[in-house]
Amino acid sequence: MADRYNPQEIEPKWQQRWEADQLYKTEPAGDKPKYYILDFYPYPSGEGMSVGHARNYVPTDVIARYYRMKRYNVLHPMGFDAFGLPTENAAIKLKVDPHGLNEKYSANYVRQYKLMGLSYDWSRLINSAHDDYYKWTQWIFIRLFNSWYDPRQDKATPIDTLVAELSAQGAQALFDYIDGHAEGAATANKGTPAISAEQWRAMSKREQNEYLSNFRLAFQQESTVNWDPVDKVVVADEEVEGGRAWRSGALVIKRTIRQWFFRIPAYAERLINDLDTVDWPEQIVTMQRNWIGKSEGAEVEFQVSSSEFRGPNESSRNSITVFTTRPDTLWGATFMVLSPEHPLVSQIVTDAQRAAVEQYIASAKGETDEQRTAEGREKTGVFTGAYAINPVNKERIPVWIADYVLMGYGTGAIMAVPAHDQRDFEFARKFGLPVKVVVMPPNRVIDGDTLERAYEEKQGVMVDSGPITGMNTGEDGKACIRAATEYCEEMGFGKRRVNYRIRPWLISRQRYWGTPIPIVHTPDGPQTVSESALPVLLPQVKDYEPGPNGESPLASIPEFIHAPNGERETDTMATWACSSWYYIRFADPHNNALIGRSEQIDYWLPVDMYVGGAEHAVLHLLYARMWTKVLFDIGVVKFIEPFKALRNQGMILSPQKQVDEKGREFYEKMSKSKGNVITPDEVIAEHGADALRGYEMFISDFTQTVPWSTQGVPGVRRWLDRVWRIVLAPNDDKGPAAQVSAKDLRRVAHQTILRYERDLKAFSFNTMIAAMMEFTNTLYKARDAGLAGAPEWNESIDILVRMLAPIAPHIAEELWARMGNAYSIHKAAFPVADEAAAKEDEITVVVQVNGKVRDRVTVPASADDETVKQAALVTEGAKRFIDGTTPRQVIYVKGRLVNIVM
């Protein structure tokens, strides 16, 4: 009798041996086919990992191990997203250095990973807070700063090319091109003037730099941003949820500060189009598309009526440009609305309305996003006193300001068509403005009573609409929109325009624990630190608290600020910057001279399989895609999408069932504060890493959110125990005799290989484990049939243990050794399925009468259709129902069933 399966004994033993032998060290780049499988690198928290974190690490490890056994050259690395507020806040609270905390937390993560038997190549470990890493984050920042997006080449280009163009011919040709191309607007900041070459040359260096920042891919701009009063830091739009900051949960307030941005809108079109080239979950692709928010429509220019205009400069002609997706409803525009922040407001407001307008602007500024967008909130706004002329029908319409028009979208101004837009309608009703119907739904007369919900009608016939009167909007309404746009273009007051919802990516943070921005502010404007001077090191500080007015802690260190040519930038980069390129660094992680040798990058990238949580759908995954495209444009990488395939794992919840106030059952997330965290450490201590790994895969469909079950791990442990016994002691504890032939056993073995590989590639890990359990059960039956020791038996055991190796690497290694094989099973080949052996030679066909199962019949797999039908017709179950009559129809579904229709 063999000794018992004891994971506590064999797991540490093999883990030490593997580490000593560097068993999982990546092979050098070469001609072998490669497979790069990557987990979202984690932020290492002081709490360590829960069993929920292992939900993706285990399956990716299984895949990595599988591809190694399939003789691929596999890159499976790990790193840490170490910068950021949680560590910094912990450091402030504990009054310690965040550098030290980072090392401590990361080391604990590494310990836990090793405990789980994960096969990362630890020689490639990276940490985004180490200066040999953030040096290259700074290097990319410099490239962004020194680039702009040339719409004529449709790519990022050195800023010097723009400087040369400006001094030679000015910006007019560039802006003519942008105006003529509906998609080109995101190249420059809104309102950038088209200066002449003379004007450019007359500018001071500082003014020139100021002008160029309208084009740079990394630029600083005064801007109203979300301010988190608890963490004392600005947060990006993407980090605000329901008016509250993502991390601290504090209500954000608006603040106007100079901030650094990346010009991600310039890449909007490519970020949408290239989604067609990736194998990602449909849901994530949709979310990215919605986030980028492409809208096609038109820009239309409205002249401000001169008779009412009493601005400081009587002779200037003001006009308001609006963006609309419904130019066909232009004839129904009965007023205009500007955003309170619109620069034209102060110029067009009449003296009589000035006080009211200024008061409104002031109160709008003081509001939080939550107040502004609260559910059911009534529209607010103020009349400016000015009027505009609707260019299509020359009607004089009033110009209002209201906070429901956002400065950040479109032109910050709209034409209001209350008959066909809900928001405009609500506004018109509140302030008694006229409503004019221009799209008449079929079979319906719109009068005062039915006006209320007229905007819900999407189709109809155009009325009172000049040249498009009488046109039918049709199925999609595109024809009228096209006709109206063409009319505007002919008449010269409008043009086709594509608009994107996505805003510049806010990247600067007024905090200590981040990558310093490699910029020096000189009298001539901001300049990048020279590449040879990188990295700009994060200095040691005594106090990590941000200043009372939100200054970075770095601002209080004179030695840091001082640079030969000016003052250093004291903001740091948000961690999104670090994570936007780390997957590239793994190709050549310790190169101090280059971001990575191109032969390494070209061999390993892009990532073949990227696995992590769906919560990063529009944050990290969008930013990383933009950086990849910039690096592609400037020739650093040769791929346009960083992650060929993406999969999202579901969350694991606490096993304790809760009941809400309505009596409904639910499960909570695991969290330290709720005291319901289950750690891999405790599970491994009791049942071993292999059982934990097995259950992480078996628990549910990979993408599903599911509560942990404390009963589940022992169930898998029991299976491993059964594997242990059937391999090492097949003749102990025999059951009653069973009917399994050697051929049957061999067939199941080879069928299991096929199922295993199919399920693994489909991320169907739960059914993959189920297939392995079934195979194990078959082996027990085969033992009871007296097959132990037969050649087919030995082959099956060999197959079983090899297939077990990716799932449960420790027990597989131990069994492999005890079977007398040479170390290591993880260097052995994966079994190859014999398709012929996997084929059934008999099939059992279900016999249905009128769709109900009445019998079943077993026939040779080679039997032809007629033979099977005849066999079915003469079964006892069928005969009882046929009862001498002739069936109307007999349907045979190959290998599955015969349906006799009476």
Add this chain to the structure above:
RNA sequence: GGGGAUGUGGCGUAACUGGCAGCCGCGCAUGACUUAGGAUCAUGUGCCGAAAGGCAUGUGGGUUCAAGUCCCACCAUCCCCACCA
């Protein structure tokens, strides 16, 4: 308001192209072996019914020889976006 997902035994789930609903596991029941069992082995386990049989995949319709799967309507839950013109 817009977009998306999900709904199957007591529980986690499975079901390939429209073809036997419930694989695998948990739990439970009975038995065996045991000084003992939170070990192991065997058998059973959707519901109703003694059985024959009938009923079952959120609800109601439809298509089909055949529907968990396709179509229509509805209900419930969850996620994302949201005064985005």
